[in-house]
Amino acid sequence: MVGIVKVDTLQNNAGTSSVDMGYVVNGSAKAWVDFNGTGTVSIDDSLNISSADDDGTGDYGFNFTSSFASTAYCPQATGRGDGTGEGSWCTSTRVPATSSCDIFYFSNSGADQDQTALSWSALGDLA
Amino acid sequence: MSSKILVDELAGKTAAGNITVTSEGGSATMQLQQGLAKAWIKFTNKTSNIIHVSFNISSFDDDGTGDFGINFTNSMSSAEYSAPSSGGEDNRYTVTNFGTVLSSAMDGQTRQTTTNNVADADRSSIEILGDLA
Numbered sequence: 561m562v563g564i565v566k567v568d569t570l571q572n573n574a575g576t577s578s579v580d581m582g583y584v585v586n587g588s589a590k591a592w593v594d595f596n597g598t599g600t601v602s603i604d605d606s607l608n609i610s611s612a613d614d615d616g617t618g619d620y621g622f623n624f625t626s627s628f629a630s631t632a633y634c635p636q637a638t639g640r641g642d643g644t645g646e647g648s649w650c651t652s653t654r655v656p657a658t659s660s661c662d663i664f665y666f667s668n669s670g671a672d673q674d675q676t677a678l679s680w681s682a683l684g685d686l687a
Numbered sequence: 688m689s690s691k692i693l694v695d696e697l698a699g700k701t702a703a704g705n706i707t708v709t710s711e712g713g714s715a716t717m718q719l720q721q722g723l724a725k726a727w728i729k730f731t732n733k734t735s736n737i738i739h740v741s742f743n744i745s746s747f748d749d750d751g752t753g754d755f756g757i758n759f760t761n762s763m764s765s766a767e768y769s770a771p772s773s774g775g776e777d778n779r780y781t782v783t784n785f786g787t788v789l790s791s792a793m794d795g796q797t798r799q800t801t802t803n804n805v806a807d808a809d810r811s812s813i814e815i816l817g818d819l820a
Contacts, residue, residue, distance in 0.1 A: 562700070562701065563700045565692065566690065567690045567691065567692045568689040568690050568691065569689065569690070569691040569692070570691075570692055570694060570697070571691055571692070571693050571694070572693070572694070572695050573693050573694065573695050574695075575693070578691070584708070584719070585708055585710075585711060586711070588708075588717075588719065588722030588723055589722045589723075589724065589816050590710075590717065590722060592722075592769040592771075592816040592817075593769055594767050594768055594769040594770075594817065604767040605765070605767040605768060605769070605817055605818070606769075607717075607718070607721045607722060607816070608717060626710065626714075626715035626716075626717065627715075629710075629711060629712045636771040636773075636814075637771060638770065638771045638772045638773075638782065638783065639783055640770070640783065640784070640785040677785065677788075679769040679770045679771045679772070679816075680769065680771060681769055681771045681814070681816055685710070685711035685712060686710030686711060686712055686714075686715045686717065687710060687712040687714045687715055
């Protein structure tokens with residue numbers, strides 16, 4: 561049998577630390593992905609990501625299993641490298657939709673660039 | 688009336704590692720543990736290496752100019768985790784080029800983007816999302 565507890569605040573038994581459930585729910589990442597963006601792109605691990613799109617060099621999209629309530633969510637991204645040891649870090653998160661988010665990676669010179677590994681996450685309200 | 692639970696540990700009933708929470712909009716559910724950051728750190732790797740604030744970080748390594756390592760108190764279940772990050776607070780720094788990524792630690796670099804040089808930086812941040820062991 562599945563159990564449900566309805567609660568507003570969690571507090572440790574010592575009473576020295578507590579957190580409002582609003583922080584638990586709002587402070588949790590609603591989607592994240594560890595992703596290989598070279599060759600045939602692949603998801604190494606993820607939460608709430610149904611699939612990833614390869615839309616071109618350095619150009620990717622992530623599709624969510626459960627959609628966000630609006631496009632006003634907070635995405636974060638890091639390019640973990642292009643595998644050559646050179647800087648390949650510049651990222652932009654763009655075209656946010658409730659059901660997906662496109663991101664774009666480019667080198668410090670501004671050239672489109674695939675990533676051997678990248679990290680992406682989003683905070684916000686799910687629908 | 689607000690409600691409060693006094694508790695030191697939360698665990699799922701059916702599976703200890705799976706607690707479901709309902710979305711803000713009420714139409715979706717998600718696994719609580721999966722969405723929680725498993726480690727985070729704000730650090731400076733300049734003349735003095737400083738961990739300004741952190742969670743689940745046991746130590747910080749200075750591996751040379753701009754090269755750093757962070758070590759986890761509790762390891763991740765594998766090296767496949769997400770590590771969104773941001774560079775120092777000024778002068779267009781970034782965090783990138785994660786070199787050795789292990790379940791117990793990871794290496795990275797702080798770089799100055801306008802020069803493409805590895806450089807020490809003030810107050811960079813990394814968040815770790817994924818599964819703990």
